[in-house]
Structures are given as C-alpha cells and as structure tokens.
Amino acid sequence: MTVKECYEVMKGDYDDVLSRLRTDERIKKFLIKVLSDPSFSQLCTAMDSENMEEAFRAAHTLKGVCKNMSITNLAYSASNLTEALRGRQTYGDDLEPLLKKVKKDYALTMACIQML
C-alpha cells in the first residue's frame, strides 16, 4: 500500500500532509510513530477510571498528533471528545458514543498504517 492509498482508506488528507511534510518518506516515518504513540491507550485507561482531567489531556494529545499527520477522520472524532471533556469534572453517558467513535476510527487508522 502506498502512503497515498493509506490516507484514502483511513480518510485522511494526503495533499495537506504532503504539502507540509514534503516527502512520502517523511510522512511514512511519522505515521509509524503514531503506532507507538501512547495517548490512545492513556485515553482509554483514563476513561475507564473516570479520570476526567487525564482523559482530556490524552484526547487533546491524540487530536494534536492526528492533526499533525492530517489523519482528518480520527482527528475529528478525537476533537469532538476533547471538547466534550474540556473543563469537565464528572463522567457522563454522553461521552460513551464519542469514545466509541474514537475507538472505531483509531482501529481503522492503525490497521491502515500497519499495512504500509
């Protein structure tokens, strides 16, 4: 799978990332780093233990990472969750679908990157 194809499948913006990072080689190098980025698992752990502050930070970081790599789809769902978590003290059921969406998009993204 080429980098371009990868972006198509995981619904990212290939043109944008290429314009910023300039080469496929560099894009690939950093996509692989996304695999080992801990913010998603930190997010899950924090949500499980209903630690809202940590969850916000992790979601925020995940969003930043995705934005940097123009992984638009996951960036969008992470961003929605981040905003729902911002300034929040307690867990609520409204978070559940947002987290679920992030998990789904994350799984797709990881699968695509692994095929590079």
Add this chain to the structure above:
Amino acid sequence: MNAKKKILIVDDSEMNRALLEDMLSDDYEILEAENGLVASQILQENEMDICLVLLDIVMPVMDGFALLELMNRKGWIKNIPVIMISAETASTYMDRAYGLGAVDYVSRPFDERTVRHRVDSNVILAEKQRDLSARLAAQIYAKEKDNRLMIEILSHIVEFRNGESGLHVIHVHAITEFLLNQLSKRTRKYNLNHKLISLISNASALHDVGKIVIPSEILNKPGKFTDEEFEIMKSHTLEGAKMLKDIPFRSDEPLIKISYEICRWHHERYDGRGYPDGLKGEEIPISAQVVALADVYDALTSRRVYKPAFPHKQAIDMIINGACGAFNPLLSDVLRECGDELYLKLQETSQGDSSAAEIDSTLARTLKTEGTEASDRTVKLLEHERTKFKILSELSREIIFEYNAEPEMITLSEWGADYLGMPVKIFNLEESSFATKVFAKGDFSALLQKLKTASPENSSIIEKYRLDIKGVNTWCKVYARTIFSDAEPPVLEGAIVKIVDVNDEISEIKSLEHEVEKDYATGLLNRKAAKERIDSALSDIGNRKFALVFFDLDNLKEANDNRGHLFGDELLKHIAEVTKQNTRTEDVVARIGGDEFIIFMEYTALPEEQVKRIFSRITQKFGDFNVSVSMGVACADGEVTDYKELFEKAEKAAYSVKNDKKNAYRFYDGSMANVLKNRGVR
C-alpha cells in the same frame, strides 16, 4: 565554538516533538522536554545556551502557562524567545500566552516552512537584541571612561601646580561618594539617587580648578599667609566658579551646574563663617557641603607644605569638634558612625583600581535601571565564578550540594556524587534515593522544611543527621546557607549545603575519655579509674574472692640520683610493663602515685601463688639494676568489701615490709593495724 544553536521543544507528545525535531534538526541542536517541569530543569542548566523554546500548552505535571510564569519569575523570558505550538488557538489562550511574554505561535498541524521561518526569524531577532545591548554596554563603558579620564587629567593639572600628589582628587572623589551614599541612607531631604551621587562625585574633582590662577608662590608657601595673601588664596573659589560659568556652551549641563556649586562654595561653613559668600546652613548646596568635608578630611590626613599628616582618628575628632569650622550635623553623624569604614575604604583605594571599579558599578547600575539584559561581560564573569566554585568544591573533597528551589533540584559536587554513588543532578527530591537512602526517613524533608522556613536574616542552618554513606551509618553535620532573591519580600532561591562527617570527631572524643582514665607515663589505669572498677567489682562480689596488692619501689630515689631521672622514668615504665604482662586482662592494674602501684585480682583458692609469681617477676633485674619492692596484700573475702578499707590494709602490709627488711611481700594481718597511722588513703 561553532556548535549549532540549541532549541528546546516542550510537548508531551513524543510524536509532535519528533516532527518538529525533524523539521529543525538541520540547523539546530534539539533538546526535548515532555512537560514544563522537565523543561524548567533543562532551562536552569542551559539558560545561556538555549536560543529559543517551542512550547505546548496542555501538558501533564506542569503546563505551558506555568512554565511561562516561571520563566518570568526567573527572568529567562527576557533572553529566550518562546513560540507557542499548541493546538489551542482560542484567542483567550493566545492572549494569555502573549501576556506572559510568548513572542509568536505556530498552529497545528505543523507546516515545515512555517515552523522553520518562525523559528529562524525569532532566533535572529533575539540575537540582534542581545548584540545591541552588548554594544550599548560597551558604549556606556567607553563614554564613562572617557568622561572620567578628562576630569582626572584636568584636576591633576591643578594639583601638579599645587605640588600635591594627585591622590587628593581621587581621595576627595572616594570620600564624597562614600558620604553621599551614607547620607542617602539616612535622609531623603536631598533627593540623592545613584545618578546624582555619581554626578557630584565626578564634579568633586574640579573643586580646586580656580587655583590655576593663584600665583604658585602663594599656593606653595610653607609658612603662614599674610592677610593679603589669604585673600588671594580665597579667591580660587570665585575664580573656579567664574571659569565654569564662562563656558560658552552647554551651561545647562548638570555636571557644569554642580561643578559650579562645588567650586564656589566648598569653603562655606554650616554656621555661615566660611567664604566667599558666607552662606549658612542649607543655603549651601549639599554637593558643596559634602565636598567641603571631604576636602578637609583629606587635607588633614595628608602631609602639606605647611603641616604634617594627622592620623585618621585625630582628623575625625578635629572635624567633629569643629576645629575646621562647622559642618552639617547630619554629615558629622555619618563621620562619627562610619568613619572607620571610610578609613578602610580609602586604604583600599588605589588609583587605577578605583576608577575601573567605579566604571563597573556605574555600568551595572545603568544597565539595571535602563532595563537592559546582562551583557556578555557579566555572563563571562558569572561563568568564571561558577568554575571557581566548582573547582573549590572538588578540591575540598567534601560533599557539597546546591539546592535550587524552583525548579526544585539538587546539584551535587562531582566528588560528592562520586563518593555517595549518586547522580550529580537530582530531581523529584522527595522520592530520590538521595532523600530516601542517604538520608534516613523524614530527615531530608525536615531539612528542606528548615531551608524553606529560613529568612535572609537567619540564613545559616546547622543540623546533625545520621546518613548512610556507602552503606555505613555515619553521623554527619549538615551546614546550609540559604540564598534569597533581591525581591521584596525576599524569595528563597536555593541554598549551598555542605555535609561533614563527624563520626571521627565523635570517636575521637571517646578515645579522649579513655585517655583520661589512663596514667599518662605508664599507660596503666590511674587511681580514679582503678577505684571505680574496684568499687564496681566489690559491689557485686557475691561468692567471688579478690586480692588487692599494693607495692612501691624501695629504690627509685637511688635510681634517680645515681642514673638520672630519665632512667627513673624508664624503670617505672618497665615495672608497669612487667606487671601488665603478668596479670590477666580482667585484673585491674594501676599506678596510683609516684612509685606506687596496685593490682586488684580475683582468685579462687588461695592468692599466695599468684602474688608470689608477680613479686618474683617484678623484682627481676632491670638491666643491671636490682629492682626492690615492698608489697602488701589484703583480701576481700567476705569480711572486707570496701575499697578504702582494703586499700589501707594492703598499704599497711606493704609498709610493715618496708619498715622491716624491704623487698618482700606480706599479707595483712591484725598485728599491722597500727602501722603508719599518719598515712591516709591517697
């Protein structure tokens, strides 16, 4: 020194840091921190090297705003540009960041060209700023130096005609400055600030410029002036003033105005009895009042054609008592209270040094008041001081560490770190093995608490802790000196702490105590120690049996007389040695006086065999000298249980031998009760 410039990237996402590093690492060396706290530690260490910080806002432990606040408190923000790299571009966030001194921001997603451009331009800008302030500093320095030089040349010309050494101008300058500084601490009446003080001190050099028109026969006349000559001499005040007034340009210059005051009125007196105008009290400008006093003091303490030099104390007394006319009481007070300090200052003042030091302090003040950052020179000086501290602490082979309050960290001296097996830099103090292993539980927190509650007035701390030094529990003294900021109220910046092993000290005291029990000449126990041990054995005697043997030398006097005292001393040592060798370690062997010894020993059946053996060993020849002792023995066998009684009986038995044939031993029996009544227990 052509290393790449350093950039610090602070972001909790390793990904983001890696991206930025990738974009910047061609041109810069990259340092990374995953949160504000780590960043602050890196900044603390590399403040001078880091040319730019890229800073995220949302981070664990310490966020970007907190780091910016810290950078403000530490003053780093003035020298190091900060670019925000947060995904948070909400205007409230950015406003707050700008308000805290951030210079720019780069939004996510990062665009390589934008990142490089923003970083490059901000680095260049900051560099230009630094360069400019260094140039400014250099210019101020040069200008100040030139000004001073011109004034000094001019005044030396005057003094040269005057036949004076040239030191007068320098002394008057130093005294004037000293008095003004002291005066400014006591009163606000004269609005004395650094600038004015420096101006008056500089202008003081011109006080006698009018003497240029006085004929040198009068100037250098050794004897008393005639009235007419004195009038001419006095005119130097008005002449000097006139010269300054006639300067065609820049008559508004403060330096010229003040010089005018000084020239004209530095011979006025506070009671109105000076010249030329007879001004009184505060009619005389403060500049002229102070220079007048400085002039008089230096004239008194220097030799002149018409007088010898008076000593410092006498000069001060003369001025205070009004022998040289009346001065402002405030100035007399300063002289009375700080006269000695002034004297010391003048001793230190040598020509070249003083003006270089002056210029340095002017420069430092100018830079400070005009808000410019530290110049390269100061940075170099600072580095020099650091190196000095480092070398000294290594040489001392002591465990020394520097405690830094914010960010909280410890820097151990290299030797100390090596010795303790600890890293040089220690963060997360409370959990570090330095705080938990080297210090016992709670001790380190207690020490930190002490440091934190110290005050600038009470900045020394001495505590004793038991530390684990390489696995050995060791008593140590901890000396700490806290360091506070200049701010009001002062803030604790850190402390220098020294750890000294006092275990040796303690064991030394123990061995000293032991020393006291001993008889100095022979190394046996002394009387006091022997008595204690015997008392203790007797108090717990049970069924055991003890014998006390008392003996003295029959012929020590003969030895001393015939062979000298050195031999006598050797003989005593020999007896002690032999006695020691022929008794058991648990026996008490003591020398209780000149040639008198006792042995206190346990026996089972009968003591006679033991005593006999000891007696025969002691009385063997020492070289060719026949040793002769009179020995008495008393037994503690249920009847006698008291040291005093036991001792008296043994002593009586010994003297019954001495009175008889000498050189024998004998056990006490009732018949000896009346021997030697005149001798008590020693």
